[in-house]
Amino acid sequence: MTDTAASPTLALQDLHSSLTDPVLDAMNFLNEVVARFPEALSFAPGRPSEGTFETDDIARHLRSYTDHLEQARGWSKDQVRTHLFQYGRTNGIIHELVARTLANDERIHVPPESIVVTTGCQEAMLLTLRALFAGPEDTLLVSSPCYVGITGAARLLDIATHPVPENSDGPDPEAFLAAARGLRRAGKRPRAVYVVPDFANPSGTSMTMAARERLLQVAAEEDLLILEDDPYGFFVRAGSNLPTLKSMDRERRVLHLGSFAKTAMPGARVGYVVADQEVVGPGGRRSLLADELSKIKSMTTVNTSAISQAVVGGLLVECDCRLREANAGAVAHYAANLTTLLGELERHFPEERRRALGVSWNEPTGGFFLVVDVPFVADTKALEHSARAFGVLWTPMSDFYTEGGGERRLRLSCSALTADQIVEGVQRLARFIESQPPEPPTGP
Template identity: 80%
Template sequence: MNFLNEVVARFPDALSFAPGRPAEGTFEVEDLPRYLRSYTDYLEGELGWSRERVRTQLFQYGRTNGVIHDLIARTLANDEQIHVSPESVVVTTGCQEAMLITLRALFARPDDTLLVSSPCYVGVTGAARLLDIAVEPVPEGTHGPNADEVLAAVRRTREAGRRPRALYVVPDFANPSGASMTVEARGRLLAVAAQEDLLILEDDPYGFFVRAGSARPTLKALDRRRRVLHLGSFAKTALPGARVGYVVADQEVIDPAGRRSLLADELSKIKSMTTVNTSAVSQAVIGGLLVESGCRLREANAASIAHYRTNLSTVLEELARHFPAERRRALGVRWNEPAGGFFLVVDVPFVADAKALERSARHFGVLWTPMADFFLDGGGEHQLRLSCSALSREEIVEGVGRLARFIEAQVATADA
């Protein structure tokens, strides 16, 4: 992450397919005070709160588990058919905190091990490293993690004298690969989790952004045995600057004295010792946005869904235009075609490392992300990730042209 930021800073005029940030086209400064007003009107009008109580809600620390948990639970029910008590929702400072406190709560023993798809989002593997949690890679297939591979990783971990505690997975349009699990594969994964006493940490930031076909149910929506902790964020679907995320932790916890509580309450204890609580002002802004949308973010994101669909389709069309079938075979270039999301992967016949990225930026004015850093067990040396989210259609057309010229030149240099 730091390396990419440094490269972007050194080559500000380069077109960048590197960051996975959302587009800014629909953001307006005037929206922020309106969202805040919508939330306070909701508290006073719908919930009947006094002005003094509203003031305390906005200006004080507030409830550790968050103050918009009821609105989030309602939104999850409307958008994802995830029906949980608001008390099982912990509002966090971005999804990164949701990952961190969840890992800290679940991984208590030295032999506890986190299974992750490989390649994997670096945020969760970085958090695991920070907490000194052992990580076991699960090879990712075309359609995400395969249940048989997960089962093999579980048994491999146990044979090594460690306990497989949970699996982290992005089932829809994963970062970095763009892979998505079929509905059948989701069912098989849940069956393996129940069979092997494995929890699933489901991260779902991209599920709205379908390019082709219809949205698939989340693992949490399919979960009947409370094996899934659902991690979410409003960064891609609402407002990244608010830094508001959440985790649904509706599992029952029994302490040594036999007392029962929700896992969400245990997460709250950890959060109280780290960030204390998520900004009440940020929550109010997101709360107002949810109120205005009728707690139906999927409908409110119609324009964004269309934008990302167009962007991803444009990248795929431009790659096909610059590398027709015969030319791509001759060069050894190919790419996947995700059904949605922000990312796709291009296979190239040269090492796509930091040195190649620097040449791409300096001489061709285009940035991308090396894939090798996303693998835990080696791999990705000849792959690069493209993110289409933050560019306009015109920038994508120009950027893919620059990328094609870089790839052609890089292949020619390697052949010389």
């Protein structure tokens, strides 16, 4: 029998300081609220729709992959068995299929050896940050507001981040330029820029073609690397797809972070990073950055699940490594959902009404998210009241600002809802917003 009286207790202040950072609480809090209010309609999670998921697909994808190994590559059944059941290549076993898919879908032409297949895109962020940031003066510039996954990962690794406010077109190259130069004057080393060029989480903004070209110029001028995160690029509602930064990259300044969570199967937890930069070591030894990331991965996850990779690999084989075409139905679904969400906001808050209330929102041209500005503090307390009294959930935007901000903004995600749920959810949200008394702004 355990003597609980003799069991040691751990002081929180003796643990890593990141454990008291609100950024690390944000995701857990949302999951907890969703669990406590299961009947509430939720605009909170940025997860894909489950409308086309079928459990039988998993077995089919796995069979497609093993058939590919036996028929296209001439492997024996013993080779396939070892490939799936044993520890595999640290940098992944479907890197060739991923390379073909990137070439077909994004016109990103890189050798398969430059791709590290990771346990979700979150691991790709961790590996990349750990490799690139060597000293306390190294600083990551992030667009603000910013996805908490990258700022949280930086916090875990004790990497300094510097928020750079975005404009209505998303990340602002001139603001990054000014920030990089300011950091250097302060004795810091701006090492890299993190951006989501298309339909960013949380703001839904996208970079123009001119901004993409200018950001690459700024990176060259200031000797910066660019961490391009691209989970939503397929999901255009209006206009056409713009090229990824990596497809425009002529100097190998862009590390392209990707995931199959939104375009294939989130439960597989398969992501990747394209790291084709050359690394020069002692004595002139040369390698790819992907090879250096492999050393870190071997000490963390060892390798990404071969079974998960095989399922995703089979899906890629089935669509002839043309994932954009395979996602045509999902693209149409998310576009319709976002159009419905925008239409319902307009219906409940016509121009005169929203002006009187002090409510506004942006109109993204794709993706899963948009942001609503409100005349009250949209914090966790307001969220609990919204869930309990009105049956609707959303995400406080303040979670996405590392140095304060966004207190009167909330994020809506429409990806996991049906059109009918969006209609009902906006009706509930409108009642909640109209019930909140406006609060005077704080500060000077």
